Amino acid sequence: MSCNCNSNKPGCCHSSEQGVSRRNFLRTSAVLASGLAALAASLSPLMEMEDVPSAEKFLQKYYKELTPEEMAKVLKRIENEVERQYGIRPHVRDLKPMDGVEFVYCLNLTRCIGCRKCVHACVKENNQSRNPEIQYIRVLKMPHGTFDMEKGDHNYAPESVPEKGFFYMPVQCQQCKNPPCVKVCPVHATWTDSDGITVIDYDWCIGCRYCEAACPYWARHFNFTKPNIPKDKLNPEMAYLGNRPRRQGVMEKCHFCVQRTRAGKYPACLEVCPVGARKFGNILDPNSEVSYILRTKRVFMQLKEELGTSPRFFYYFDV
Amino acid sequence: MTQAIRNYCLFLWRCARIAFVGDWRYYAWMGALSVLCLLGLNAYCKQFAHGLIVTGMSDEVSWGVYIANFTFLVGVAAAAVMLVIPVYIYNNHELHDLVIFGELLAVAAILMCLAFVTVDLGRPDRFWHLIPGLGQFNFPASMLSWDVVVLNGYLLLNVHICGYLLYCRYRNRKPAKWFYIPFVFIAIVWAVSIHTVTAFLYVGLGGRPFWNSSIVGPRFLASAFTAGPALIILAMQVVRRVTASPPGVDVAGVALDGAVPASLVHFEMLERHLPEMASVPAELRSEILAGATVLEGNAGDVVCRQGESSDEAYFVLQGRVVIKREESGRFRITRSSGPGEQFGEISGLAGTPRVASAIVEEPSLILRLNAESMRKLMKPAPMNRIIHSRMTERLMITDRALMTLRGIVQVSMLINVFLLVNEIFKEFYTRTAHVASSHYLLLGLHGHHALVPWIWTAIAFNLIAMFLLVLPVSRSLKYLNVACVLAIVGIWIEKGMGLVIPGFIPTPLGAISEYSPSLNETLVCLGIWAFGLLCYTIFLRMAVPILQGRLSHANEQALYPAQAPVAEPAMAKT
Numbered sequence: 001m002s003c004n005c006n007s008n009k010p011g012c013c014h015s016s017e018q019g020v021s022r023r024n025f026l027r028t029s030a031v032l033a034s035g036l037a038a039l040a041a042s043l044s045p046l047m048e049m050e051d052v053p054s055a056e057k058f059l060q061k062y063y064k065e066l067t068p069e070e071m072a073k074v075l076k077r078i079e080n081e082v083e084r085q086y087g088i089r090p091h092v093r094d095l096k097p098m099d100g101v102e103f104v105y106c107l108n109l110t111r112c113i114g115c116r117k118c119v120h121a122c123v124k125e126n127n128q129s130r131n132p133e134i135q136y137i138r139v140l141k142m143p144h145g146t147f148d149m150e151k152g153d154h155n156y157a158p159e160s161v162p163e164k165g166f167f168y169m170p171v172q173c174q175q176c177k178n179p180p181c182v183k184v185c186p187v188h189a190t191w192t193d194s195d196g197i198t199v200i201d202y203d204w205c206i207g208c209r210y211c212e213a214a215c216p217y218w219a220r221h222f223n224f225t226k227p228n229i230p231k232d233k234l235n236p237e238m239a240y241l242g243n244r245p246r247r248q249g250v251m252e253k254c255h256f257c258v259q260r261t262r263a264g265k266y267p268a269c270l271e272v273c274p275v276g277a278r279k280f281g282n283i284l285d286p287n288s289e290v291s292y293i294l295r296t297k298r299v300f301m302q303l304k305e306e307l308g309t310s311p312r313f314f315y316y317f318d319v
Numbered sequence: 320m321t322q323a324i325r326n327y328c329l330f331l332w333r334c335a336r337i338a339f340v341g342d343w344r345y346y347a348w349m350g351a352l353s354v355l356c357l358l359g360l361n362a363y364c365k366q367f368a369h370g371l372i373v374t375g376m377s378d379e380v381s382w383g384v385y386i387a388n389f390t391f392l393v394g395v396a397a398a399a400v401m402l403v404i405p406v407y408i409y410n411n412h413e414l415h416d417l418v419i420f421g422e423l424l425a426v427a428a429i430l431m432c433l434a435f436v437t438v439d440l441g442r443p444d445r446f447w448h449l450i451p452g453l454g455q456f457n458f459p460a461s462m463l464s465w466d467v468v469v470l471n472g473y474l475l476l477n478v479h480i481c482g483y484l485l486y487c488r489y490r491n492r493k494p495a496k497w498f499y500i501p502f503v504f505i506a507i508v509w510a511v512s513i514h515t516v517t518a519f520l521y522v523g524l525g526g527r528p529f530w531n532s533s534i535v536g537p538r539f540l541a542s543a544f545t546a547g548p549a550l551i552i553l554a555m556q557v558v559r560r561v562t563a564s565p566p567g568v569d570v571a572g573v574a575l576d577g578a579v580p581a582s583l584v585h586f587e588m589l590e591r592h593l594p595e596m597a598s599v600p601a602e603l604r605s606e607i608l609a610g611a612t613v614l615e616g617n618a619g620d621v622v623c624r625q626g627e628s629s630d631e632a633y634f635v636l637q638g639r640v641v642i643k644r645e646e647s648g649r650f651r652i653t654r655s656s657g658p659g660e661q662f663g664e665i666s667g668l669a670g671t672p673r674v675a676s677a678i679v680e681e682p683s684l685i686l687r688l689n690a691e692s693m694r695k696l697m698k699p700a701p702m703n704r705i706i707h708s709r710m711t712e713r714l715m716i717t718d719r720a721l722m723t724l725r726g727i728v729q730v731s732m733l734i735n736v737f738l739l740v741n742e743i744f745k746e747f748y749t750r751t752a753h754v755a756s757s758h759y760l761l762l763g764l765h766g767h768h769a770l771v772p773w774i775w776t777a778i779a780f781n782l783i784a785m786f787l788l789v790l791p792v793s794r795s796l797k798y799l800n801v802a803c804v805l806a807i808v809g810i811w812i813e814k815g816m817g818l819v820i821p822g823f824i825p826t827p828l829g830a831i832s833e834y835s836p837s838l839n840e841t842l843v844c845l846g847i848w849a850f851g852l853l854c855y856t857i858f859l860r861m862a863v864p865i866l867q868g869r870l871s872h873a874n875e876q877a878l879y880p881a882q883a884p885v886a887e888p889a890m891a892k893t
Contacts, residue, residue: 035353042361049368053444062448062455132372138828149829150755171828180526186463187448188455204455206448207371207441209381210463216526218827221378222441225370248370249441304827307525 051226051247062188063201063241071240074203078244082236085245086229090236092244095262097195103256103312104196104283104290105267106300107170110318111277114139114161114168118269118278122172125257125268126243127235129227136254137172137269138218172269173198173219173254174303174311181211181220190251196283196312197256199241207249216304217311220253256280283312290314330486330872334861337870341860352853359846362839363438371441374840379832380823382439384844387815389435391546392428392851393517394539394814396473398547399425400510401727407503413720416866419484420558421551422477423858425510429474431851438843462520469513476506481858485865490872493708514539521822529756529822532745538738539814544731546810548724549803554855556796559651559716562863575620575679578612578687585613585686588636592659598699610692616679623663625676630690632667635660638683644675651716655680655868665710668693718796725799729788732806736785739778739813759831760821767824769833774817780809 056077066074075092082090119137128134140152144165152169162168179198182190189205192198212220226248238244239259246252257267261280270278281288293316294300300316302309341349366373376383402421405411437443448454449467458464480502487494518539521530586604590596599607613636616622623629625645633640635656642654642662653675656662666673668690679685688696697703746757758764763771787793787802825831836844864870 038354038357039360042357043364045361045364045368047368048365058444134378140828148752149827150752150825152829154828154830180524184461184463184523186457186461186467187445188457189448204445204448205442206445208436208439208463209441210461210520212378212381213822214524214526216827218378218830222381223370224374224376224441225372251441304526309525 057203060203062204075240078238078240082234082238082245086231086234088231088234088236090234090238090244092238092240093259094240095242095258097193097197098262099194100284101282102194102196102284103175103261104281104294105175105256105313106279106290106293107313107315108277108279108318109167109169109315111275112139112168112170113275113277114141114156114163114166115274117272117274118170121268121272122254124233125235125260126254127227127229127238127245128252129223129229129246130233131228132224134221134223134227134252136219136221136252137170139168139170141166142169169315170269171217171219171303172313173256174217174309174313175256177310177312178308180214180216180307180309184210184214186210195262197258197261198253199255199258200251200253201241202244202246202250202252205250207251209251211251216307216309220251222251223248326490327482327486330489331482333489333870334485334865337864338857338860345860349853349856352849352856355849356846356853359843359849362842362846365839366438366843367443373837375835375837376840377832377834379826379830380820380834382819382823383834384816384836384840385435385439387819388844388847389432389439390517390539390819391811391815392432392435393470393514394543394810395547395550396425396428396432397510397514397540397543398551399477400507401544401548401731402551402724403503403507403510405723407500407507411723413717413723417551417555417716417720417724419481419862419866420555420859422481422506423862424547424551424554424855426474426477426481427851427855427858429470429477430854431847432470433474434847434850435844438847462516462523465516466513466520469509469516473506473509473513476502476509480506481862485862488865488868489870493705511540514543521818524822526827527756527822528753530818532742534738534742535818538735538742541731541735541738542810542814545728545735546807548727548731549806552721552724552728552803553800553807555716555721556800558859558863562652562867573620574624575614575616575622575685578614581608581611581613581686583608585611585636585684588684589634589659589686592636592657593634593705595699595701595705598701599696600699603695603698607688607692607695610689612687614685614687616683616685618679618681620679622677622679622685623673625673627673628670629663629673630667630670632664632688632690632693633662633677634686634688635662636684636686638685639680640677640683640685641680642675642677652867654866657868657871657873660868661706661709664693664706721796721799722794725788725793728803728806729793732781732785732788735810736781739781755825756821759824760817764825765831767831767833769835770816770820773812777809777812777817780805781813784809 060074061070071094075094078092079090082088082092116139119135119139122128122136123130123134126136128136138154140149140154141156141163142149142152144167156163175192175196175198177192177196179192182192182198186208187204187206190198190200190211207222209222212222223246227246229245234245235243237259239262242255242257242259257265257269261267266280267278270280279289279293281290283290283294285291294314297316297319299319300314302311302314374383374385399421402414402418406414406418437446440446449456449464451458456464456467458468480499483499484494515536518536521527522533522535523531525531583604586596586599586607614622616638622633622640623631625643635658637658640656640662641652642656643650644653645651654662662677663673665671667688670690697706743757743761746754755764759767760770760774762768784802784806787798787805793799793802820834824833861870
């Protein structure tokens with residue numbers, strides 16, 4: 001430190017030192033203050049968050065670890081949340097798989113006319129986001145004579161269906177016996193229940209989208225933002241692992257309408273089908289319709305059989 | 320034990336303080352990076368509030384530029400091993416100091432990787448579901464859980480190795496082999512594993528034929544060992560430049576002359592700073608005295624010059640001497656020696672020309688020994704050990720070290736291009752239905768070709784880089800740097816966007832939906848890159864002075880002259 005005055009008074013150097021340190025102090029605090037202000041400004045978009053998770057939601061346990069009492073509490077909380085948001089008191093249940101049941105879906109490609117009624121019934125039943133659109137069923141318009149899905153048309157919109165020279169192939173979650181999505185999930189947020197339905201704990205999914213990359217059937221769909229369902233369109237009959245409204249940043253997919261099928265009803269897509277192309281039932285029951293179809297139809301197939309996923313979803317033809 | 324931890328924390332604190340000290344260029348660089356970081360943070364907060372809808376990703380292309388950068392950076396982190404192997408397995412001394420820089424780069428790269436996967440999560444608030452014990456960790460079934468394990472493990476390994484080696488240098492202590500060598504070898508295997516696991520993340524998906532190819536793993540390693548060392552070549556030259564002083568200024572000082580014969584008192588002075596001297600018995604001391612002289616120098620005096628032949632070695636008894644080495648027209652400070660430390664002993668003992676010049680930094684007393692006396696001094700085992708161990712403690716980023724790295728980049732690039740050719744042959748010669756993604760990437764598919772210009776740029780860059788690297792022109796740093804930049808950019812495109820995006824196009828149901836990152840997404844990426852560079856700059860800011868001997872336990876006061884008690888000679892001058 002230099003001192004230009006020639007006096008030897010000890011106070012001289014001392015005071016200039018103090019001046020420098022004061023200047024230093026002022027400079028440091030100015031830098032610190034502007035840094036903090038800039039940090040606050042960068043964090044400001046967080047104020048726009050609508051759905052801030054409460055401590056209770058943040059700490060909620062994994063589905064399989066919830067005791068029945070805890071589950072009852074969680075269901076109550078979900079009902080309250082839905083009521084607050086949509087103005088309708090829903091009925092949310094935690095439906096367990098039934099014993100001695102393994103669900104299988106059969107779809108008759110000879111009958112399907114590509115009307116997409118199943119797509120819309122599914123959206124309605126399962127409280128899917130309308131904007132952005134999420135749909136569990138994708139119907140492909142395929143030219144006769146090929147199964148190459150690259151030749152399929154996803155966006156067909158003719159005056160009327162069916163069109164000559166084409167057949168229609170609806171694809172949804174194939175409920176695989178060897179599901180790649182379950183294998184890759186890093187947090188066990190998705191698993192296959194004993195009735196063969198692969199379900200998702202929406203409150204446990206971390207949103208890494210690895211399952212979406214792993215699925216060979218493009219069956220999984222991600223909530224890129226807060227789902228948007230019109231208040232008057234909400235289906236109040238809900239299940240925890242089924243159609244309760246999802247939140248931003250989690251995965252969802254077809255679950256064979258667990259809120260219906262685990263209560264003894266058919267899936268919504270089957271009920272709406274005008275041509276009876278969709279069949280659903282318990283493969284463990286030899287008298288079920290699906291057992292009969294798989295026993296008697298000469299041609300049926302699993303999509304992308306070569307991948308070894310072993311779907312519980314069969315396509316067949318009336319021959 | 321607690322004392323050791325306290326000392327280590329104190330060391331970290333000293334290092335942290337130094338991160339805030341620098342010249343205006345340093346502040347400008349750090350300021351600019353901080354601004355970019357904050358911009359990125361701002362963009363991420365928008366994403367956090369509104370969801371991943373603010374990115375360009377969709378259900379069709381559900382991973383984008385975040386995961387692409389993640390994949391590239393895991394490779395950079397893994398490549399640090401290509402410096403560790405030559406040093407620890409083949410005893411290459413040229414690369415010795417570069418190892419720490421490589422490992423610090425790995426630490427910075429892993430931090431960026433973790434940031435990139437975090438920003439890719441739809442529900443980052445639920446990250447605790449991944450913590451084993453607390454959450455539900457799907458290990459070993461999910462490759463992503465493997466990645467969590469190996470990336471965090473690699474981070475800890477490198478933090479331990481770098482931290483320990485730098486701490487030892489700071490305390491001027493020889494590192495205990497058992498405390499770091501086993502970790503070095505674990506880190507070598509681990510480095511290969513982090514990139515293999517990252518490749519398996521893709522390879523394991525049967526529904527995505529573009530990724531479901533066994534060559535992806537080897538390709539990842541080859542491209543990583545190209546891009547990583549290339550990045551280190553560039554980073555090391557930046558370090559060299561920043562630590563350099565303008566040419567021809569410093570060595571212009573007066574050659575130091577006027578030696579007086581040494582006496583036993585000087586040996587006692589040395590013993591105060593070099594306790595190992597105690598092992599030199601009295602009769603040996605008097606023998607050594609025959610070839611010992613003492614020099615007294617002022618700041619700027621030149622003790623010895625690079626290129627001169629000489630058979631003398633030196634010890635600093637008092638003051639400080641800086642060792643500078645001229646290379647590629649610039650002077651680099653390789654070390655600053657304080658009391659008790661030697662210099663000039665390598666060429667002194669070997670009788671070869673001096674590889675560096677030594678200039679007095681502050682008024683000093685220097686002990687000069689001829690080669691014979693030096694050998695006698697090194698007879699007692701403790702002296703021999705300490706002198707030998709210090710021979711390697713010099714921060715020398717030599718051109719030869721960079722050329723060794725060039726060799727690595729050269730071979731890896733050839734392998735990388737060869738593997739790429741393999742993949743292209745298999746896809747396009749057989750032309751099964753699986754060719755669709757490659758077709759989209761290289762030639763476009765059904766009128767969609769967003770990636771085509773990118774991938775051909777990457778291929779052109781890689782090929783030019785390969786030719787430059789193979790040709791002798793890249794022995795000149797100018798061309799080597801061009802090749803490195805081209806290789807890094809080429810690989811960044813090829814294994815980032817060029818690998819992640821086509822995997823999703825067409826979708827498993829044959830639909831084509833293209834992807835391009837949104838502005839918000841790009842800002843987040845820039846922010847994370849700035850954050851990584853900020854971390855690496857801070858690491859270097861701490862490591863360089865330690866390796867140069869400027870920041871050590873013994874002389875840490877010197878760095879903070881404003882806080883240190885005013886030195887007595889300075890008072891006398893005013």
